[in-house]
Amino acid sequence: MSVLQESPAMAGRPAGERAWTPVCRYADLLPDRGAAALVGHDQVAVFRTFEGGLYAIGNRDPYSGAYVLSRGIVGSRGAEPTVASPMHKQVFSLLTGVSLDDPATAVPTYPIRVTDGTVEVGLDRAA
Amino acid sequence: MNAKRRRDAASTANEERGVLTRQERRTTGEAVPSTGRRVVVVGYGPTAHRLVEALAAGGFAGTVTVLGEEPRPAYDRVALTSYLAGRTVEDLTYPVPGGAAVTVTVTVGARVVDVDRESRTVVTAAGEAVPYDVLVLATGSAPFVPPVPGNDLPGCFAYRTIDDLDAIREAARDGGPGVVVGGGLLGLEAADALRGLGLTTHVVEMSDRLLPRQVDEGGGAVLRNHIEALGLTVHTGAGVAAVEPGPDGRAARLVKPDGEAIDARVVVFSAGIRPRDELARRCGLAVGERGGVVVDAAMRTSDPRVYAVGECALAGGMVYGLVGPCFTQAEVAADRILGGTATFEGADPSAKLKLLGVEVAQFGATAGALDVTYMDPVAGIYKRLFVSDDARTLLGGICVGDAAPYDTLRPFVGRDLPGTPSDLLFAGAGGDRVDLPDDAQVCSCNNVTRGRVRAAVVEHGLTDVQGVKECTRAGTTCGSCVPMLKRILAESGVEVGKALCEHFAYSRAELFDIVQVRGITTFSRLIAEHGTGRGCDICKPVVASILASLGNGHILDGEQAALQDTNDHFLANIQKNGTYSVVPRVPGGEITPEKLIVIGEVARDFGLYTKITGGQRIDLLGARVEQLPRIWKRLVDAGFESGHAYGKALRTVKSCVGSTWCRYGVQDSVGLAIALELRYRGLRAPHKLKSAVSGCARECAEARSKDFGIIATERGWNLYVGGNGGFTPRHADLLAADLPADELVRLIDRFLMFYIRTADRLQRTSAWLENLDGGLDYLREVIVEDSLGICADLDAQMERHVADYADEWRATLEDPERLRRFVSFVNAPGTPDPSIAFETEREQIKPTLIPLEAVSR
Ligand code: SRM
Ligand SMILES: Cc1cc2nc3c(=O)[nH]c(=O)nc-3n(C[C@H](O)[C@H](O)[C@H](O)COP(=O)(O)OP(=O)(O)OC[C@H]3O[C@@H](n4cnc5c(N)ncnc54)[C@H](O)[C@@H]3O)c2cc1C
Ligand code: SF4
Ligand code: FES
Secondary structure (H helix, E strand, O other): EEEEEEEEHHHHOOOOOOEEEEEEEEEHHHEEEEEEEOOOOOEEEEEEEEOOOOOEEEEEEEOOOEEEEEHEEEEOOOOOEEEEOOOOOOOEEEOOOOOOOOOOOOOOOOOEEOOOOOEEEEEEEEO | OHHHHHHHHHHHHHOOHHHHHHHOOOOOOOOOOOOEEEEEOOOHHHHHHHHHHHHOOOOOEEEEEEEEOOOOOOHHHHHHHHHHOOOOHHHHHHOOOOOOOOOOEEEEOEEEEEEEOOOOOOEEOOOEEEEEOEEOOOOOOOEEEOOOOOOOOOOEEEEOOOOHHHHHHHOOOOOOOEEEEEOHHHHHHHHHHHHOOOOEEEEOOOOOOOOOOOHHHHHHHHHHHHHHHOOEEEEHHHHHHHHEEEEOOOEEEEOOOOOOOOEOOOOOOOEEEEEEEEHHHHOOOOEHHHHHHHEOOOOOOOOOEEEOHHHHHOOOHHHHHHHHHHHHHHHHHHHOOOOOOEEEEEEOOEEEEEEOOOOEEEOOOOOOEEEEEEEEEEEEEEEEEOOOOOOOOOEEEEOOOOOOHHHHHHHOOOOOOOOOOOHHHHHHHHHHOOOOOOHHHEEOOOOEEHHHHHHHHHHOOOOHHHHHHHHHHHOOOOOOOHHHHHHHHHHHOOOOOOOOOOOOOOEEEHHHHHHHHOOOOOOOHHHHHOOOOOOOOOOOHHHHHHHHHHOOOOOOOOOHHHHHHHHEEEEEEEEEOEEEEOOEEOOOOOOHHHHHHHHHHHHHOOOEEEEEEEOOOOOEEEOHHHHHHHHHHOOOOOOOOOOOOOOOEEEEEEEEOOOOOOOOOOHHHHHHHHHHHHOOOOOOOOOOOEEEEEEOOOOOOOOOOOOOOEEEEEOOOEEEEEEOOOOOOOEEEEEEEEEEEEHHHHHHHHHHHHHHHOOOOOOOOHHHHOOOHHHHHHHHHHHHHOOOOOOHHHHHHHHHHHHHHHHHHHHHOOHHHHHHHOOOOOOOOOOOOOOOOOOOOOEEEEEEEOOOOOOOO
């Protein structure tokens, strides 16, 4: 068993607010392919996998600096859904944004959901 | 989630290893008083986490109470900087360990302020008292902040916690210069971070060189050059006398002892660490003269019920500032609490880092009886090995700019050198072949030996680095040993040769046969029936190419669209800034003035960079995705078609001017080149295909450097195959001489189709031919004498290709469904990618490159 609790001194801190931005219809996304979306000032790469899962990570390839991850090849490593940068083929986890070849490097991940057939990406606003 | 899954696997693996191996090295056999059911851990950093994990994995049956001062559970501090590059707190956070027998309670935001050793309780700042049978201090260390005036002004920071980084990021929003005090490992990492946040960055280092603890003077100088070339300013031999505020009360400048001031809106102190031993001092435990809680080899403090582990501990007179030794200490303490007899016998403070893009590594001793230095100031490389006085035993080494010796030689520290020191330093690649002993440590962060990795590979049938990480934990912390893990996999005879990737156990040629024989037309069916998982960037384009070679319609249709590499997906070649190039086909290099003018007009109207390629055609570069259809519409309307510069397909058939004009020419080389280019255009292959036709033996078209090259003779054409002008140039071999045109074409048809059927992925014809059993003679038997009886098949396949060819770009423009992908943003189709910018050079555009924050480790 394990329990994680906050010290009484910490309780009552306000949680951040989350804003959802609609980006496209779910049906607009090709299975196993990505698309780029502008969410606030962030470029977000949105993916729909073959099984129908949705993922959102930063569109910027940290190795080349170019905003291209949405154009990479979607696939899997073991059970983990992945995308390979189209620039030099480093593979990133769609779950965590971590580069699976170089765990010290990662791209941001974003919350993503479908509401009435519309794909929405979440951005946390600091409280 | 996955990170969790991986760690669970790792902790199971942990049961089998580590602790047990250390028990074998026992030095004491005494009884162990310091066990009990209630364990309290003070501090929740990486070391505490590893300790709790080891207790849970060891089947500890009691309660573990962890009290951590930070407002969040333990996270991977080694990867702290990646937080600024976008990793989230959740990504970095370790899962709270648990187990069947143990109860783990973690309280965050709870600072322990006192320990009463009499009543065996600790007291938190909130006034809570927690009783213990065994206490573990894992309080880590704090950055040393020089006691100078102004060191606590707003704008001054440490670089240790997620909260520190949040505060630094916030302060950096206003821009301005940043100064890092301290030019050690952490200081340079912090400098890298400030640079990544867009600040003009200075580094102030007390000693006469950067990384004074890791590198010597020579290495420091090379490193300094690298770093200054990145635009950072380095001040060595300089301390800090004061930080002075500006009118807004925030830090404005840092004053050096010599009185010189450096403008600084953000000041980061990273001038070494101090063990957090304040609790230990308070409750009367022995502490070292320069700090650190004194422990014995069992990690026990002067009170046997109290352990200290990690960066707060002074073990064997040393405070270890690297996570590897801290983890080992945690495992030793856990083993003791479980009643074991493990001991900590010191650790090698090796480190390999990529700081600001420069590899820096140090292992073993930093001095020795003899040393050998290799220095290349132009390339910025400095390597030095320390050896015993008989030059046989390796003592240590330092590398800057090229850390290869770290991987190959670190495991030899304290052993006989596997070669002469100078050979080992100069050989470069030669060093890769050095054989490591089994007990050599390959992963110092997790204390994993080569033997352990090899055993895991064999026992669990591992086939990749990911598997090794999950099984042994090697490579999961700083990642610097990953190249080594790859080598061990290769040495262990892991069959990497044949299987395409983790999703298919077949070679490309085998897959080709499966697809053809079974009549498979989709990737989904192929992977469902003959593979595993969902594919990757290796197998998907291979299958896409096989399906295309076998004539399965437009490459952007249906499921095939998702298989294509980005180049095929956008029917254009991606460039370094994310824009694309446009290369219309110019068969044989022959072009009318009208068409030339159209290309010029399109390039001008869309502002594209224009260049004559080495393939006798014209490249238009710098097009954004959403411009591609409009550009191609203009080109297609003028009669151009795709040049397949993006595809693993036929590129160009170059020609010389030939007999029509040239006074030496014996055949119409231009006419033949055009006919061949039109015949084979669009043909998808394992790699790209190039050809050329020369009108006589003077060979102005360089046909013998092509995959198939044709040279005119008085009586017909000579056909050469397997040439290459790229990585490994190879002259093509003469396959048949003096052929009439129809026979020539038939032979080329068969040659190409046989290659497409049997080559490996990304294998050009030159490499394919060299690896073909029986070589050129065998090829001749198959495609001239039809020894396999497949020629009719090959011929038919090529006829189908020729009959089915359609221009991909024209077909794309005609189909709104296919056109939908050509937008920068799904939710803002009219908005161009704001990150793409150009400057002017020689009257044309050139990409303005996005500055890269150096990728850390
Ligand atoms: C544009 C061009 C250079 C130029 O400005 O002249 C060029 C540009 C590229 N070459 Fe090339 N090569 C160009 C002629 C050549 C030639 C000369 C020739 O074709 O006569 C060679 C040596 C001949 C040969 O291939 O044997 C050549 C050998 C390579 C190689 C090495 C291939 C090999 O097997 O050794 C690569 C890498 C690869 O394909 O894996 C490459 C790859 C590339 C890529 C595709 C790299 C990439 O992935 O981004 C470049 C991008 C082109 C683009 O349009 O975006 N390029 N490249 C030439 C285009 C020719 C054309 O009209 O299609
Ligand atoms: C930016 C950075 C990069 C690094 N890179 C590397 C690297 O590449 N390789 C490497 O090997 N090492 C690296 N390190 C060092 C590595 O992070 C440390 O060795 C490791 O964190 C030590 O773990 P620890 O648990 O002993 O101490 P800490 O990580 O310091 O954790 C101690 C915890 O205890 C808490 N604490 C202290 N006192 C109390 C108290 N009284 N009550 C409650 N809680 C308390 C602290 O708040 C802290 O959370 C790096 C460190 C930093 C800061
Ligand atoms: S190869 Fe021969 S025919 Fe062609 S241009 Fe050169 S000299 Fe003339
Ligand atoms: S040496 Fe750091 S992860 Fe292996």
